[in-house]
Amino acid sequence: MSLASIAAPRRVLAPVRAFFRLPKALVAAVVLLLPFGLMAVIPSVIAPYSPYTTVGIPLSGPSGSNWLGTDEIGRDVLSRVIFSAQSDVVISLAATAIAFIVGSLIGVFLGYRGGWVDTAGTRIVDVALAFPAIVLALFLIAIFGHGELVEIVAIAAVMMPSMARFARGTSLLLRNRAYIESSEILRASRAYVIRRHLVPNALRSLLVAASVLGASAVLISAALSYLGLGVTPPTPSWGTMLYNAFQNVFQAPIYGVAPGVCITVLAYGYMLLGRGLGELQGRTGRQERAFRTSVTRV
């Protein structure tokens, strides 16, 4: 047994082992989110049928050919659930990304800038927050019509104020740190300080907040579909499926289980992702803390 042959399998297993050494929440999140990723990207590969064709008697229960039964038109529920991921996952991801980036930048800037800009900006954000979430989304959709893009923008608009507020709070906490003042003494520009110091140091808690946003995005988007304001049928979406399931709750109760589970699990996955990312960065924080306790007063 040469050294090389002992080393080889270890090298292959190394990334796997490294993956599992990550914080539990992160691992769990990836495990939960991976199937959704697959469903969103290659649904036709996974799903047994097309989501649009009738394949059986409407509202029949689970059977060998239709694991989750059929919907009110006779389409395969399982396939429709899988294809829904395309819109639901994409919409929630896109909306979260927009709300996160725009909201964080606005919030961090406001918190750092201070002065009248901050006061005015915060007032605006407060007014936006006073607007109930669903209402704003409903409004925008009523005005601009249905469609994926409108939905994404609407959901992003709804989530942005709370992200901005949170980012501002984090920024306020950090701006008095001496390393930022150290750069200010050298007359560094505000943009520099935000880019180089504020955002990187705030990122950990911002990401945790973003994960909560992600979960909200999923829930809001599903709610909109439920109310008939999301993607237009016959495009499948979990929310609309739940609506239809509810209409037929007495006849085919199983219909509504899968879409609901998907929504819940996806939302939960986002939250775990945030917690895991926080713990990842927190790992170094723990090291730091452990180091500190070993040399500070005990």
Add this chain to the structure above:
Amino acid sequence: MTGPGATGLLETTGLLEVSGLTVDYLGRGDAVRAVDDVSLELAAGGRLGIVGESGSGKTTLGLALAGLLPRTARVVSGSITHEGKQIVGLRERALRDIRGKQVSVVFQDAKTALDPVRTIGSQIGEAVRAHGSASRQEALAVALGLLREVELPDPENRLRQYPHELSGGQRQRAMIAMALAGQPKLLVADEPTSALDVTTQAKIIDLLHRLGEERGMATILVTHDLGVVAGFAETVLVMYAGAVVETGLVGDIFGRPSHPYTRALIEAVPSLTGARVRRLPFIPGGLPRSSSAAAGCRFEPRCSVGQGNPRCQASEPQLSLTSSGTVAACYFPVDGPLRVGPRAGAVPMAHLGESATGDAAAAGPAPVLLEVTDVVKTFRVTRGGSSTVRLRAVAGVSLVVRKGESFGIVGESGSGKTTLARILVGLESADSGTLNFSGEDAVAASSAARRRRSSRPGEIQMIFQDPGDSLDPLMTVEHLIAEPLEITRGGRAHRYRSEVAGALSEVGLPEAMMGRRASQLSGGQRQRVAIARALTTKPRLLVADEAVASLDMSARGQVLNLLSDVQDEGDLTCIHISHDLSMVRNVCERVAVMHAGRIVEVADAEELFTSPRHPYTAGLISAIPVPDPTYERTRTRIEVVGELPDLTHRVVGCAYRSRCPNAQERCAAEDPPLVEGDPAHFWACHYPEPPKLELASVPAPVTDATPA
């Protein structure tokens, strides 16, 4: 195990007996040993001082004595007995019986140690009712009595107030009252004065002293401040890295310490009454990283006596009686008096660095680098979320700093010194006044005006107090040091590799450190990186705002000496902002004293400390604890009454008069101007102290031949 009792040092009537105590903190996987085989004894009414730096285990020991160890801590072995009753291994319910009744604790920071949402009266009342069955009314009455006992002014009203409405000193008194509620036989005070001003500290220590005597209560004072221990304790326990390294009577410990660590620690305290020493002694190195240390003496790697010695490396020395009367854990205990310190003469010793007392030779005064004229800064502060008041932080300050000088600005909290520092550096904008830097035309002290000036950024740099805060935790040392250059000259960090390497060597750090992050460095190393950072822009003025206040006593010297070296080599002027007068006395050539936003006295260091004219300066100096037990017990104190005046109100007349023993009618009407009473010695007082005030007799220097 041997302890003071066993060797007959003390007559013990056995109030407290600790034997072989070992405490671990359990983490994820590994356990950290906080207290290692500690033994001690204390008689009823006795006063013990436990001294140590960070990581010494003193706080854990203090908590353990009170049965207050957190759930993450485990007593691995040993015993603690209060009047014969064992408390190790007791269940929570039984421990509750002794807490507050047998032994009570006073904590460091009363701001966080008092419940912010409950009134003082209810909290003290709770302590009273914890043992015994008093009603709420009765408990309040007892609380009132306790507040009187701790000399808290206006006690009836205080009962109804909340902690945030009291000042720091008042809160600490309230906390002491709370600790006394159960009539404890033993009081453990964990750094009770570290968060307080030195004038308040002196009063609190006096209070503890008096309470102990009046109540027949034993006191254990846990602290890092050697001066405080010297004045307060009867017996002393010196701890290092969890173990006792020396213990004995206070006179012996400070007079003829045997253990090299004890000696180095005492020598590291900048002298207030002895000769001035420009380069301060320090203990190089840091605490051992892992708790499961090597076999030998834990102090050996840093020990001036035993470093590298095979015997010291082979096994841990046990506590044994030394010739000076103390009990020390050392194979080579040192005999003889201290070389540096309040009783010593200025004898230069090699490993301590030279002690240069001479100020700059008279080649004529150096040119003026910075002239500050009438700077005023007022803040708008919101109180209680509704009203805003104006706080005059800096109320007309004028200063002259000369090139190459080491200038000290001292004052207590609220004196305005930090605000002034921030104005000098450009972080704050003054409301009025001018700054004249390096002969340029005077410029308004607002930051906007200064930015309009062409003076290059980085000419004035700052070292901050908290090294953990002043370095971006995400950046590597290389990036940290290169950043000022990136900001002022543009480009990316790798362009400045050579400059970074140069800066690192200038501050005595290895080049290998470039890839590390701040979290991997010790406090002293971080501060040195901060200095390297500041020096890259070739500043002409460096403002050090409490640069060493967060470092251990034994590490301060290294950073301060570095600053002195850098100053001597280059063309650098340094302003030290500090509340630590002893440090400033040694390190600075010229010192200004601030109170309530004004300069009250400016003079050369030597002159200021031998002949302070302003009553506040005299009061401050007399309040500073000195690690010399005899001195501490015989010195006379100049009183500084009460607390800082309320800076939100416009002050008519002298701002110090409410605290001044010399105050008279004239002081209430006229604000005394800063005048040059003696050559190069300015003060602002109508009734200054007489010159060459003798604060206390300083004993003649002790030579090697005579015993202490």
Add this chain to the structure above:
Amino acid sequence: MAKIFASKLLQLVLVLLAISAITFFLLSALPGNAALYRIGPLPSYTPQERAALIAKLSAQLGLNKPLIVQYWIWLTHAVRGDFGLTTQGEQVTTLLGSSVWASVELAIAGLVPSLIASFALALWAFRTRWRRMQALVQGIMSTLFVIPSFWLGFLLVYLLAVKTQSFPASGFVPLAQSASGNFSHLVLPALTLACPLTALFFRYLLAGLEEAEMGAFVVAARAKGISDRAVAYKHVLPNGFLPTITIVGLATGSLLSSLVIVESVFSWPGLGSLLVQSVTVRDFNTLVAIVLLTAAVFVFTSIVVDLIYWFADPRTRRPGQV
């Protein structure tokens, strides 16, 4: 104190103005004659009558005038309580009035139990030593937090209305008509509303308690020799629940969003259902009125939150040392 109150009231008015303006201008972005929308389809009119009415109304409403003026006209009407007509021809205020009470009833039925349950559970979770159970409860809470309310409603209906027939699946019985009927219809929607709220409050409260426990005053309290129970209830709780107040306020202020779904699922005739209806039929007068009402509730809630803080945290009440 009165000064703060006055300024908050002013804030309320300003926010309402801002929101009404935004809403108004958003609507004006729509194509078509605004008079058309304002009047609605009015099915009982003939086309000619309708056209005449539109023309008259357009002139009357000053639709040829600049937008600002139109807003002003609307505003002056609104301040007097005249929010116009719905598409059915009713007075908006009448329609709103009948829906509001149903929503209020449901909101209270959801909020109050959730507050009680979350506090009880959080305190238990904080103090218990039973690790497994605590983890289980926390897991359940996390799930409840992300579960979509319409699915939760679906499950509850399935389990409690379909399978076991213990509660009706939907509908509403006014209190005036029958108290027991009202109650039995209230249970499922209230439960659906309460579960995510409980999960939310639980999370924040538990986090707040754990944060407060790390304070130095907790060790100091233990040092007095008082029981763990006393430490938890007299020191940790009063400090730890403060951040939760803000969250409860926020949740209450934005309750409408949750109500929209729950009322839809259970055919509960409250503001939420009305809102969805209005959107579907483009009844903008009603929409604007509902939005304003919601915003008012939001700002009002924040005032109440500030008031509660004033009582709970003495640091806001009395200024400390500067």
